Amino acid sequence: MDTLTPKTLYGEMFDTNELVINMGPQHPSTHGVLRVVLRLDGEKVIDAEVVIGYLHRGIEKLSENRNWTQIILLTDRMDYVAAATNNVGYCQTVEKLMQLEVPRRAKYVRTILCELQRIASHCLWVGTHAMDIGAMTVFLYAFRERELILDLFEEFCGARLTYNSMRIGGLPLDIPPGWDKKVLAFCDIMDAKIDEYETLLTHNRIWLERTKGIGVISGPDAAALGMCGPALRGSGVARDVRKDEPYAAYDEMEFDVPVGVAGDTYDRYLVRMEEFRQSLRIIRQATEGIPEGPIVGKVPRLIKPAAGETYHAIESPKGELGYFIVSDGKSTNPYRFRVRPPSFCNLQALPRLVKGHLVADVVALIGSIDIVLGEVDR
Amino acid sequence: MIDQFVIPTLKIVIVLFAGVLPAVTYMVLLERKVIAWAQSRLGPMRVGPYGVLQPIADAIKLMLKEDITPTKADRWVFTAAPIISMVPALIVYAVIPFGPTVQFFGHPVSLYITDINVGLLYIVSVASVGVYGIILAGYASNSKFPLLASLRASAQLISYEVAVTLTLVSVILMTGTLSMVGIVNAQYNARVWLFIVQPVAFVIFFIGGLAETNRAPFDLPEAEQELTGGFHTEYSGMRFALFFLAEYANMIVVSSVATTLFLGGWLRPFPNVAALHFLDVVPSWIWFLLKSFVFLYIFIWVRATLPRYRYDQLMRLGWKVLIPLAIANLVVTGIVKVMLR
Numbered sequence: 001m002d003t004l005t006p007k008t009l010y011g012e013m014f015d016t017n018e019l020v021i022n023m024g025p026q027h028p029s030t031h032g033v034l035r036v037v038l039r040l041d042g043e044k045v046i047d048a049e050v051v052i053g054y055l056h057r058g059i060e061k062l063s064e065n066r067n068w069t070q071i072i073l074l075t076d077r078m079d080y081v082a083a084a085t086n087n088v089g090y091c092q093t094v095e096k097l098m099q100l101e102v103p104r105r106a107k108y109v110r111t112i113l114c115e116l117q118r119i120a121s122h123c124l125w126v127g128t129h130a131m132d133i134g135a136m137t138v139f140l141y142a143f144r145e146r147e148l149i150l151d152l153f154e155e156f157c158g159a160r161l162t163y164n165s166m167r168i169g170g171l172p173l174d175i176p177p178g179w180d181k182k183v184l185a186f187c188d189i190m191d192a193k194i195d196e197y198e199t200l201l202t203h204n205r206i207w208l209e210r211t212k213g214i215g216v217i218s219g220p221d222a223a224a225l226g227m228c229g230p231a232l233r234g235s236g237v238a239r240d241v242r243k244d245e246p247y248a249a250y251d252e253m254e255f256d257v258p259v260g261v262a263g264d265t266y267d268r269y270l271v272r273m274e275e276f277r278q279s280l281r282i283i284r285q286a287t288e289g290i291p292e293g294p295i296v297g298k299v300p301r302l303i304k305p306a307a308g309e310t311y312h313a314i315e316s317p318k319g320e321l322g323y324f325i326v327s328d329g330k331s332t333n334p335y336r337f338r339v340r341p342p343s344f345c346n347l348q349a350l351p352r353l354v355k356g357h358l359v360a361d362v363v364a365l366i367g368s369i370d371i372v373l374g375e376v377d378r
Numbered sequence: 379m380i381d382q383f384v385i386p387t388l389k390i391v392i393v394l395f396a397g398v399l400p401a402v403t404y405m406v407l408l409e410r411k412v413i414a415w416a417q418s419r420l421g422p423m424r425v426g427p428y429g430v431l432q433p434i435a436d437a438i439k440l441m442l443k444e445d446i447t448p449t450k451a452d453r454w455v456f457t458a459a460p461i462i463s464m465v466p467a468l469i470v471y472a473v474i475p476f477g478p479t480v481q482f483f484g485h486p487v488s489l490y491i492t493d494i495n496v497g498l499l500y501i502v503s504v505a506s507v508g509v510y511g512i513i514l515a516g517y518a519s520n521s522k523f524p525l526l527a528s529l530r531a532s533a534q535l536i537s538y539e540v541a542v543t544l545t546l547v548s549v550i551l552m553t554g555t556l557s558m559v560g561i562v563n564a565q566y567n568a569r570v571w572l573f574i575v576q577p578v579a580f581v582i583f584f585i586g587g588l589a590e591t592n593r594a595p596f597d598l599p600e601a602e603q604e605l606t607g608g609f610h611t612e613y614s615g616m617r618f619a620l621f622f623l624a625e626y627a628n629m630i631v632v633s634s635v636a637t638t639l640f641l642g643g644w645l646r647p648f649p650n651v652a653a654l655h656f657l658d659v660v661p662s663w664i665w666f667l668l669k670s671f672v673f674l675y676i677f678i679w680v681r682a683t684l685p686r687y688r689y690d691q692l693m694r695l696g697w698k699v700l701i702p703l704a705i706a707n708l709v710v711t712g713i714v715k716v717m718l719r
Binding site: 019021022040042043130133134135136137140141144200201204206207209210358359360361 | 413416417418419522523525526529530594595597598605682683684685686687688689690691
């Protein structure tokens, strides 16, 4: 028996075709140069294919021809909205490879920078995510606060986007005098601002309708797809590298790992909103307990790890950011340099998430998994 | 001679070229400013003091821009669509009463272009033609995103036109006339503005008005984030400007109609309370503009605050909430009206 389609029911006259639509690479809501090929039935998405590679700069290959310190600068350009986290991840991997000891003061400052960076990255996320769904005011509010964080970074290392703010074995420079006070003052401002975003979104009926039940994915499915970070925690899996395999000073910090229940866009949103608050909690603890001491450990003048390989992951704002580095022990550059980018792994869940939803949900879901194309393509 | 030809012609010229068109262009500036303030920005500040000349600069820019017709577009429909969109938005002003008849240098001048006995019907029918502009634009562009937008526009038109028209029927039941001037006078005689006796109709009309003018949170046909501008993706220069102006002209129409129907038009607050007679120093048309401005401000405010509805949710809201509510309101109005007689 024929399946009941408009064509079998009414003949050629009502034949319906699928509409193939090319979303991106120039599209306002694909967060950069992502291209999604959508197959539509009316406005319903039957299938989606994600095409990446428009921002490929060959960072991994380039790194094999740079010395170990120069690579820090390249890692800035991967997740360019969270450059400090990338720096920390890379430096810690090399430190693990060389078995270097990092002074406690450096660890604390790294923790503060990582968490400030997480807030900055989440600010960008909440802004663009809300903007994709049509709430444009949140975008500017979030950028207003992100600016404050960039000011703090500028005072620390002179740069506002690509910081190059770490060195293998510690930090390039100590925090400026009075900087910790400013960080604490920022925390107080930010507390109120998070409530402001939530007033505009969390209980907004339209926001609820647009995000609840959209892109539902169960915990095991999400884990099987390699999703990580807030996108995975939104599905109820309490996986956080900061808790599970603590690095920097996270083992000395008290914080909770928020998890969602439903695994939909709304829960992923709630998880990230709670992460704002947890990050502030960590920053307060770290800033108040920052120890005196040196900022760089005992690092050999020529960085040349012994032959070997290592993998080390940290919790970047987007998820589990891992570095796999092989050293041949002979040259002053890595033999192999490979990154496990959280955005890339989260992005591969997109076709699964959008299936059966409408075109408008596609942009909501791209925002919901929080990708940065610089990191996806590298 | 003067009363028959000069004054009516002058009125049309003044309303359209000194009233509506500047109002529409400055509406754009107002929106940019208000949204900027809501978002802790400054808005346009460069052209003239506080950016007050920005609309003029924008107009010059749009007129000088290259006018592109895509090769695959349906040339005639593509050209006609912006006009179909703009013209109804302007001719609706023919029946909007900005004030009562006043004496002006010894001549009686009514502050409306004309008062026809089916004014409300005229507005509804003309305003619904405007949406064809959007539908045809999306269709004629021969491009995928505009096509989706025009589908959305047709769905939206059907869902909201019905609800809005039903609320208008309740208004007609209350006032017993279709003439815009008559409706205002009926509110004067009833000693009460209609939004107090018809709150449900008022709210539905306003929501429907948002949807009909494609304003946030119902701006689906031009959803910039999904459809990259929607129906006007392929338009440039002055043709794009026509769509743009039509949207703002429609906003003013909806505000004016809402003012006339529900807020007593040109009447001052409590028009029957003699103690408030001093309020009459403010001319009637100023009251009208003030009330309309309140609506326009809410239009902008809503846009700065709310996210956008999704296509299916908009349909659900229209068919499952607004239309039943409007029908219930109509029935209740009718029953109460009969019982009070």
